[in-house]
Amino acid sequence: MSDTLDAPQQTETSPVNEAMRALERRTVAHLTAGGTTDWGDAPMRISPREYTDPVRFEAERRELFGKAPLLAGLSCEVAKPGDVMLFDSAGPAIVIVRARDGTLNAFLNMCTHRAARLVADCSRRKLLVCPFHAWSFDLDGKVVAMPGEASFEGIDRASRSLIRVPVAEWGGMVFVKAHASDEAIDVEAWLGDMGPELLNLDLAGARLIKHSRVDVEANWKYALDTYGEGYHFGALHPTTFGTSSISNVILYDSLEPHYRVCFTNVGYRDLVGVDEAQWPSAPYGASHLLFPNSIVYGAPMEGGGRMIGMYRLYPGDEPGRCFTIMSTYRVADAPAETPDSAFEAAHDYIETVVRTEDYSVSKEGQRNLQHAPEGFEMVYGRNEIALQNVHRNIAAMIGMPLD
Ligand code: FES
Ligand SMILES: [Fe+2]
Structure with missing residues (x-):
């Protein structure tokens, strides 16, 4: 953690x-x-x-709501690997997930096949499985299953990872920036x-x-x-x-x-x-x-x-x-x-x-x-x-x- x-x-x-x-x-x-x-x-x-x-x-x-660090919740809401927190309030639908190594990942809550909403509830899970055609992603956002993959010949799995959103955890709080980006959030500096x-x-x-x-x-x-x-x-x-x-x-x-x-x-x-x-x-x-x-x-x-x-x-x-x-x-x-x-x-x-x-x-x-x-x-x-x-x-x- x-x-x-x-x-x-x-x-x-x-x-x-x-x-x-x-x-x-x-x-x-x-x-x-x-x-x-x-x-x-x-x-x-x-x-x-x-x-x-x-x-x-x-x-x-x-x-403000698209660029500043926003309080998404407290760490206790995503305490264990596979726990998810949804944050939809500031624009894009975002899913925050505790990875196996204890760190937090945040992604657009959007499947990289045809953009379906990926996660609808906060139950603990091992994979993020899309309800539309069952593409599956691990807790780090990598594609681990594409049913009927032969239809996607030439599409590299690695290029279809979930889209990252900035997230950081500090003092029991979870912050995100509500946009797609790989940037880090320096919470201590912000606070x-x-x-x-x-x-x-x-x-x-x-x-x-x-x-x-x-x-x-x-x-x-x-x-x-x-x-x-x-x-x-x-x-x-x-x-x-x-x-x-x-x-x-x-x-x-x-x-x-x-x-x-x-x-x-x-x-x-x-x-x-x-x-x-x-x-x-x-x-x-x-x-x-x-x-x-x-x-x-x-x-x-x-x-x-x-x-x-x-x-x-x-x-x-x-x-x-x-x-x-x-x-x-x-x-x-x-x-x-x-x-x-x-x-x-x-x-x-x-x-x-x-x-x-x-x-x-x-x-x-x-x-x-x-x-x-x-x-x-x-x-x-x-x-x-x-x-x-x-x-x-x-x-x-x-x-x-x-x-
Ligand atoms: S939109 Fe997610 S698997 Fe098709
Ligand atoms: Fe009041």
């Missing part, structure tokens, strides 16, 4: 707990100051075209300062609980914006997230082009004025955007241990449509007494709230943007610093300055 990284140990005085304690200090300082928040230098105006312009939308699909933060989540020790898909009639960035600020908790989520998290007290760290935000659990109110030595030890948890589209969220579970929520947003077939793949994983630190059903319940709760509260606002807002009068501008506050920087970074990456 190419992934030999060990997650940092979490003990009372470990670096991971120290990382969390440093965040908690900042949170408690905000609460002690009466409910302040991390923020940027100034508000920022933005044109609705950021969310509605088809030219910009196509450039995002091409430059930069975000890499060590993600190791704190122990993704390599996680186990998949559930995936689901939510379609929304909104631009993918409008939906993504809801994950980057906690300004809306009280107003939009008064009976759900707003009962557990305090509005508008947020930690923000720019780990360019990625970011981390920490929302403030109501329990931190109890630590104001309390000597730090008396604070309970908390496992590392925060919300991380892996640019451009993937949120990796670590959160404590009742009863101990953590869950990982992964929320990946993708453009739909027009600027005003997108979809989210929501995934929940169980971290190895969760005690055995906590059943998987508790993680499923957390998944379903988050999905319901995001779909019915966040995304219903996204849908109505998108409709308004499509009919906004000439000259109207939205505005991101200083407290929406994560949104400001994400939109700046997207604009820079696609080479189209913000209006």
Whole structure:
């Protein structure tokens, strides 16, 4: 296996707990100051075209979703040789397979005979066998059987290998670039300062609980914006997230082009004025955007241990449509007494709230943007610093300055 990284140990005085304690200090300082928040230098105006312009939308699909390293899932989903993971969300159908030597291969999920879809489910297998005429490929993509091969005289098997897609594994995560190419992905360079933060989540020790898909009639960035600020908790989520998290007290760290935000659990109110030595030890948890589209969220579970929520947003077939793949994983630190059903319940709760509260606002807002009068501008506050920087970074990456 190419992934030999060990997650940092979490003990009372470990670096991971120290990382969390440093965040908690900042949170408690905000609460002690009466409910302040991390923020940027100034508000920022933005044109609705950021969310509605088809030219910009196509450039995002091409430059971001076609070229940037995208999080395809966690290593645990392709743990053993012959395990496959399908990744169709960013354009071409891609199959990722664990080879016999433990490394990962990724290919277009396309037979090299007449382009049929090769793999339709994630069951473990020794060969990739096409359902159309049963050409068979080994886990490294080489043709090993062509029924009626005499009909293909002069066609060299070696020239019909599956078409490679860039793939890399790091820290328990699997990344692909959604195009055909032999190029490598330098994940460590891509993640930069975000890499060590993600190791704190122990993704390599996680186990998949559930995936689901939510379609929304909104631009993918409008939906993504809801994950980057906690300004809306009280107003939009008064009976759900707003009962557990305090509005508008947020930690923000720019780990360019990625970011981390920490929302403030109501329990931190109890630590104001309390000597730090008396604070309970908390496992590392925060919300991380892996640019451009993937949120990796670590959160404590009742009863101990953590869950990982992964929320990946993708453009739909027009600027005003997108979809989210929501995934929940169980971290190895969760005690055995906590059943998987508790993680499923957390998944379903988050999905319901995001779909019915966040995304219903996204849908109505998108409709308004499509009919906004000439000259109207939205505005991101200083407290929406994560949104400001994400939109700046997207604009820079696609080479189209913000209006
Ligand atoms: S298209 Fe796959 S074997 Fe014919
Ligand atoms: Fe929300």
